[in-house]
Amino acid sequence: MALELVFQIEGGDFSNAGKASSQIKKVLKQLNIDTRIIKRVVVAVYEAEVNVAAHAHRGQVKALFGETEVEVVVTDQGPGIENIEQAMQPGYSTASKEVREMGFGAGMGLSNIAKNTDNLHIESEVGKGTILTFRCNYS
Amino acid sequence: MKVSDLVEKYGLKVFAGQESLGKEISGGYVSDLLSDVMGHAKENEVWITLQTHQNVMAIASLKDLAAVILVKGLEPDDDTLARSREEGIPLLGTNRGTFEMAGVLFNELKSS
Numbered sequence: 111m112a113l114e115l116v117f118q119i120e121g122g123d124f125s126n127a128g129k130a131s132s133q134i135k136k137v138l139k140q141l142n143i144d145t146r147i148i149k150r151v152v153v154a155v156y157e158a159e160v161n162v163a164a165h166a167h168r169g170q171v172k173a174l175f176g177e178t179e180v181e182v183v184v185t186d187q188g189p190g191i192e193n194i195e196q197a198m199q200p201g202y203s204t205a206s207k208e209v210r211e212m213g214f215g216a217g218m219g220l221s222n223i224a225k226n227t228d229n230l231h232i233e234s235e236v237g238k239g240t241i242l243t244f245r246c247n248y249s
Numbered sequence: 250m251k252v253s254d255l256v257e258k259y260g261l262k263v264f265a266g267q268e269s270l271g272k273e274i275s276g277g278y279v280s281d282l283l284s285d286v287m288g289h290a291k292e293n294e295v296w297i298t299l300q301t302h303q304n305v306m307a308i309a310s311l312k313d314l315a316a317v318i319l320v321k322g323l324e325p326d327d328d329t330l331a332r333s334r335e336e337g338i339p340l341l342g343t344n345r346g347t348f349e350m351a352g353v354l355f356n357e358l359k360s361s
Contacts, residue, residue, distance in 0.1 A: 125328065128307030135311065152311050154288050161282075213300045218284035225288070 113137065113142055113175040119162045121188065124212065127163050131155040134182075137175060139161045143248050150226040151180060151246045157219040158184040164209045165189060166239065168203040179228070190236040198224065250274050250361045252316045254341055259343065259353055261318065263280035265330045266339035271316040277354045279347060283308055290314060297350050301325050306340065314338060320347045334354070 115137065117130035132153045138148045155171065162169035166188025174181045191197045197204075198220050205215025224230050227244035234240040253270035256263060263270070275293035279349050280286050281300055292313040298305060301323050309317050309330075316339040319325060323325060325333070325340055333340035 112274055122306055124302075127304060128311060131311055132307070149312075156308070156311055157284060212302055212304065213281050213283040213298075214304075216282045216284050217290060218282070219262075222284055222288045 114175045115175075117159075117171045119171065119186075120157055121165070121167045121169075122163060124160070124163050124214075127159045128156055130159050130173070130191045132178070134173050134186045137173075138180065140204075141175065141248075147246060147248055149164075151182075151187050154223045154226045154244055154246070155182055157222045158182070160214055161219050161242075162186045162188075164205055164214055169239075178249070181243070181245045182241040185239065186241075190238055190240055191232070191234040192236055194232050194234060250357055252341075254287070254315075255295070255354070256339075256341060258357075260361060262342035264296075264319075264325050264340040264342055265333035266316070266337060269316075269339050272359065273279075274315050276355075276358060277351060279351045287323065297347055297354070299323055299347065301329060303328040303332045305329060306336055306338060309338045310336040316341055316351060318343055320345060320350055339341045 134155055135148055135152050135219045166186035169186030196202055200221040201217040203215050203217035209215040217228045228247050229245045252272050274295050278290040279297045281298050284325045286308055290312050293315045295316045296314050297318045299320055305317055306329055318341045320343060322344045
């Protein structure tokens with residue numbers, strides 16, 4: 111039976127960024143998944159959480175732990191991404207000054223996610239929100 | 250070299266996470282960009298930074314870092330302290346700047 115975890119994220123709330131990735135890390139450890147894989151998943155989920163906190167009004171992270179892979183779907187209500195290809199470029203950022211001062215918003219988030227996942231899919235509608243789906247194989 | 254050895258030898262301030270000073274240091278990472286640390290720091294490294302907010306400890310925990318060192322006499326935020334205790338990761342401080350602190354750590358690890 112597949113296990114599913116869901117986490118809610120409020121826009122602007124960085125104090126909870128890392129909650130989903132931390133819980134997902136724990137579950138993967140319990141499932142005895144290779145630590146190299148766990149590290150990849152953790153980086154991807156954390157970056158996705160920060161993206162929601164930095165850009166969206168609210169969102170949720172849903173992790174589905176399957177037999178051979180974990181699937182993560184991050185859905186947010188927010189401004190959406192106008193040009194996904196541009197947003198994927200390392201260094202491209204639309205983050206606010208405040209977010210950048212915290213050391214976030216360097217334009218590395220989406221590329222970090224792409225680098226650490228096997229399958230990244232982004233759907234976005236400007237003015238509505240973004241759905242990010244990625245998978246990591248256990249092996 | 251253990252985190253406690255570094256603390257003693259260079260008079261680092263221990264803000265929190267005293268109980269975890271026994272961790273062995275595998276290396277160091279220097280950056281104030283959180284995504285850079287998230288993407289590139291490795292397990293059991295010591296992270297040297299000027300960021301003082303609690304997300305620093307969240308990242309230190311997710312990346313299984315050995316300790317965090319705040320430079321230039323910077324003090325951690327209250328929730329950063331709480332997070333350090335919660336996660337059991339030492340949060341340290343020094344009056345040195347980043348360049349000097351990184352040099353100290355680099356030389357120590359090179360010679361050990």
